[in-house]
Amino acid sequence: MSTSHPTYPSLAPSRIRALTLLVAVFAFFFAAYTFTQSGDIFSTGDTTIRIQIAENILGRLSWDLHGWHLQFPHHLKKEFLDPRVSKCSQGRTCSTYLLGQPLAIIPFDKLGSALAVHLRWPYGVTVAWFARLVGPLFGALEVALFFVFAMRLGYGLRRSLLLTAVFGFATSVWPDEQSVLEHTEVAFFLLLAFYLAFRYREQHRNWPYLIYSGAALGGAAITRYQDAFLGAVALGIYLILPRGPDRTLLQRARSVVLFGIGLLPFVAVDLWYNWIRFGSVFATGHYETLFGEPITTGAAGLLVSPGKGLLWYCPVIFLLVFAGPRFYRRYPMFSLASLAVFAGFVLLYANVTFWHGDPTWGPRYLYPTIPFFTLPLGEILGIRTRYSHGIWAISALVVAASFTIQFSAVSVSQWRTWYKVIQYEGRQGHPWEWIAARYRYFWDPHESPLYFQLHGLYQMTYDTLLQSNKYEIVPPDENPTLDGVTTDFAINQWNFWWASNEFDWWMGERKIMLGMTALVSIMLAAGVYLTAEAAGGFAREPARSPEVPIPEAA
Amino acid sequence: MNRPLVRSAVIALIFTCVGVATAAAVFAYFPDPGSAPSIFDDFKWNTTANGFWHVNAIGASADIKNSILTLSGHDIELDRRLQTDPNETVVVAKVRGLHFHKFGLGIGVYHAGTVGIEFDDDGIKCGRGSDYGWQINYLKAWNTPPVGQWFYLLVSVKNPYPNPDDLRKAELIADAKNTKLKPITLTCSVYDAQGNLISRVVPKTPPPNGHYVSFDEVFLRTWDSPNEYQVDWFYAGPPSGNPGNAIFK
Numbered sequence: 001m002s003t004s005h006p007t008y009p010s011l012a013p014s015r016i017r018a019l020t021l022l023v024a025v026f027a028f029f030f031a032a033y034t035f036t037q038s039g040d041i042f043s044t045g046d047t048t049i050r051i052q053i054a055e056n057i058l059g060r061l062s063w064d065l066h067g068w069h070l071q072f073p074h075h076l077k078k079e080f081l082d083p084r085v086s087k088c089s090q091g092r093t094c095s096t097y098l099l100g101q102p103l104a105i106i107p108f109d110k111l112g113s114a115l116a117v118h119l120r121w122p123y124g125v126t127v128a129w130f131a132r133l134v135g136p137l138f139g140a141l142e143v144a145l146f147f148v149f150a151m152r153l154g155y156g157l158r159r160s161l162l163l164t165a166v167f168g169f170a171t172s173v174w175p176d177e178q179s180v181l182e183h184t185e186v187a188f189f190l191l192l193a194f195y196l197a198f199r200y201r202e203q204h205r206n207w208p209y210l211i212y213s214g215a216a217l218g219g220a221a222i223t224r225y226q227d228a229f230l231g232a233v234a235l236g237i238y239l240i241l242p243r244g245p246d247r248t249l250l251q252r253a254r255s256v257v258l259f260g261i262g263l264l265p266f267v268a269v270d271l272w273y274n275w276i277r278f279g280s281v282f283a284t285g286h287y288e289t290l291f292g293e294p295i296t297t298g299a300a301g302l303l304v305s306p307g308k309g310l311l312w313y314c315p316v317i318f319l320l321v322f323a324g325p326r327f328y329r330r331y332p333m334f335s336l337a338s339l340a341v342f343a344g345f346v347l348l349y350a351n352v353t354f355w356h357g358d359p360t361w362g363p364r365y366l367y368p369t370i371p372f373f374t375l376p377l378g379e380i381l382g383i384r385t386r387y388s389h390g391i392w393a394i395s396a397l398v399v400a401a402s403f404t405i406q407f408s409a410v411s412v413s414q415w416r417t418w419y420k421v422i423q424y425e426g427r428q429g430h431p432w433e434w435i436a437a438r439y440r441y442f443w444d445p446h447e448s449p450l451y452f453q454l455h456g457l458y459q460m461t462y463d464t465l466l467q468s469n470k471y472e473i474v475p476p477d478e479n480p481t482l483d484g485v486t487t488d489f490a491i492n493q494w495n496f497w498w499a500s501n502e503f504d505w506w507m508g509e510r511k512i513m514l515g516m517t518a519l520v521s522i523m524l525a526a527g528v529y530l531t532a533e534a535a536g537g538f539a540r541e542p543a544r545s546p547e548v549p550i551p552e553a554a
Numbered sequence: 555m556n557r558p559l560v561r562s563a564v565i566a567l568i569f570t571c572v573g574v575a576t577a578a579a580v581f582a583y584f585p586d587p588g589s590a591p592s593i594f595d596d597f598k599w600n601t602t603a604n605g606f607w608h609v610n611a612i613g614a615s616a617d618i619k620n621s622i623l624t625l626s627g628h629d630i631e632l633d634r635r636l637q638t639d640p641n642e643t644v645v646v647a648k649v650r651g652l653h654f655h656k657f658g659l660g661i662g663v664y665h666a667g668t669v670g671i672e673f674d675d676d677g678i679k680c681g682r683g684s685d686y687g688w689q690i691n692y693l694k695a696w697n698t699p700p701v702g703q704w705f706y707l708l709v710s711v712k713n714p715y716p717n718p719d720d721l722r723k724a725e726l727i728a729d730a731k732n733t734k735l736k737p738i739t740l741t742c743s744v745y746d747a748q749g750n751l752i753s754r755v756v757p758k759t760p761p762p763n764g765h766y767v768s769f770d771e772v773f774l775r776t777w778d779s780p781n782e783y784q785v786d787w788f789y790a791g792p793p794s795g796n797p798g799n800a801i802f803k
Contacts, residue, residue: 121635502608508586515578521574
């Protein structure tokens with residue numbers, strides 16, 4: 001093992017080039033994710049509650065939900081109660097959600113409220129749409145960070161950009177950020193914490209990186225403390241594992257303490273927030289039964305069930321068969337830590353009664369782990385054996401299939417799929433109730449949302465190209481649930497905001513065209529720059545210098 | 555290949571794209587000239603087809619012919635976004651029924667509650683959302699609806715807190731004392747074809763629970779079964795711009 005510090009892969013020859021690359025990747029994905037934002041801005045109740053929290057903080061520096069009065073009849077069973085809100089001090093109503101996402105929403109909320117008045121747009125809907133830009137923001141941040149991580153892993157610019165495109169468009173990161181749930185924010189902070197710890201451990205950065213890493217995980221801690229806990233366990237393992245820069249047990253303990261110092265202020269914020277809402281630092285406001293799902297059932301549901309399994313929602317995982325062993329040989333301890341993150345998430349959420357997180361797209365609680373099994377895939381393009389072409393061809397097919405799944409999830413209203421699930425259940429003699437504990441579609445391939453969503457993509461494409469209404473969904477008169485889905489959500493329209501009839505009404509056709517033009521132009525500018533960089537167009541020498549050799553792990 | 559030339563071309567392309575994006579953003583920042591604080595439609599143009607009205611029809615149609623809007627059929631809703639006047643906003647229309655069942659116009663909140671006037675087969679009613687559900691007060695009741703007769707229907711809403719600072723203070727007090735904000739003042743009036751006042755109500759028990767600052771759309775609608783109503787003109791905005799001011803006595 002070498003004791004001298006070797007040169008580690010850098011982003012670019014100069015800081016300005018590195019910064020420009022980073023800005024370009026971020027700008028491209030922020031524009032792309034904003035361009036593909038959903039027109040359905042009212043359906044995610046979780047986000048609506050977080051917007052309310054942000055507005056209460058912004059408007060009256062208050063932590064409760066102003067004007068909400070919780071009144072549940074005494075005979076109501078727990079499964080009917082809403083775990084997202086709870087009675088808090090002084091008889092008020094508070095959300096059980098943490099501060100992370102509402103704090104990030106505040107600037108967008110403020111921007112939306114100013115633009116609504118300036119442009120004379122309806123206030124509520126404008127603010128709601130701008131507040132939802134927090135999804136694309138953290139999606140783009142996560143992807144940009146992923147790109148940096150890939151570069152630091154030594155994949156080189158071309159491979160890193162290709163891998164980043166796969167990550168951004170062919171994994172569940174895309175539909176996840178479109179949902180504007182908090183998992184994207186958690187994923188970003190978790191990845192950032194691991195990136196900083198990786199830089200300390202594998203690339204000999206100084207000890208402040210450990211404090212930064214702890215602070216980065218703090219961002220996740222004030223968003224979803226349970227996810228941050230799992231991340232802290234995995235990071236602790238990573239720092240303690242042998243073959244790192246810390247030789248003795250004492251040095252490793254010092255690293256864990258430094259990491260904890262960075263995390264501590266955010267834990268304090270969580271405890272204070274519990275206290276100010278519910279009167280005790282350990283009170284979370286949850287009254288429902290959180291744990292109790294048989295762990296094998298939950299894990300199988302999260303990983304392989306036809307209706308909810310991560311393997312089917314994000315099939316690029318299969319490519320780990322090719323990439324995993326090579327990546328492990330290069331970064332064994334980071335691989336183990338990644339595995340610890342993944343195992344932690346699966347084991348915890350498999351035991352949660354609400355493991356499916358419905359109604360939503362796929363196993364959303366596992367989405368923060370996506371970067372950890374996508375990063376190793378960069379190895380595939382480095383494979384040089386007589387089977388290389390076959391492996392690349394298979395990989396391309398899997399990536400294409402995974403992209404199609406993600407594209408169907410963002411382009412077609414997921415409520416169209418819920419309509420089909422409800423309809424299917426009704427035909428089987430099971431009248432639908434919106435009670436998560438009673439959903440039963442997970443193990444029947446015939447009613448898998450994946451199947452319905454892909455079929456929906458085909459149907460919408462058919463009707464659009466042939467200008468027909470062959471696949472327009474018209475609910476039966478006697479079914480109020482199905483009727484409700486068709487009237488509450490535009491399931492017969494493309495899901496993009498610029499294709500929405502309602503946006504056409506309140507935003508105006510001209511503004512929509514200008515918005516689309518701006519976003520596409522940003523994508524083009526960033527895309528041209530990244531392509532030129534990848535092609536060596538900005539290299540100083542006429543011939544591209546060879547890529548920095550990939551270092552073996554310490 | 556001439557490397558500097560290619561590099562210059564790439565940079566030029568990037569800056570062109572950035573320029574287009576900037577220009578689009580600047581143009582988007584200008585408010586639409588069509589979004590004035592008041593709206594008036596005398597149906598001289600096909601405003602249901604050109605996007606001025608957002609039309610949502612279920613088994614119904616909205617036809618504009620000879621400067622008259624005819625709503626016929628089952629359910630139809632015409633919405634138009636509106637920036638309210640800080641003090642008071644009125645919604646007025648000249649309307650008649652050729653086949654009465656259910657017709658309404660008013661002002662509301664996007665995806666939420668409304669206040670309005672209903673021009674139905676059993677009479678004219680002033681309606682509002684309240685803490686006790688939807689409430690109505692009759693302005694005029696009839697057994698046989700006056701088919702073909704023109705009326706002017708007017709809905710007025712007054713802002714109890716025209717000064718935003720007053721609203722903010724009132725919200726803080728309501729927050730601290732767990733009380734409610736002052737309700738809007740809703741007035742519904744109906745005039746005959748000559749502009750004579752037939753009836754007016756200012757419903758207060760229970761008061762409307764819509765918040766003035768949240769009103770952002772006006773609407774015309776029919777619902778429930780075959781209807782045929784005609785609208786000669788429609789105005790929404792501050793009372794000073796109401797064309798009915800020249801007619802109403």
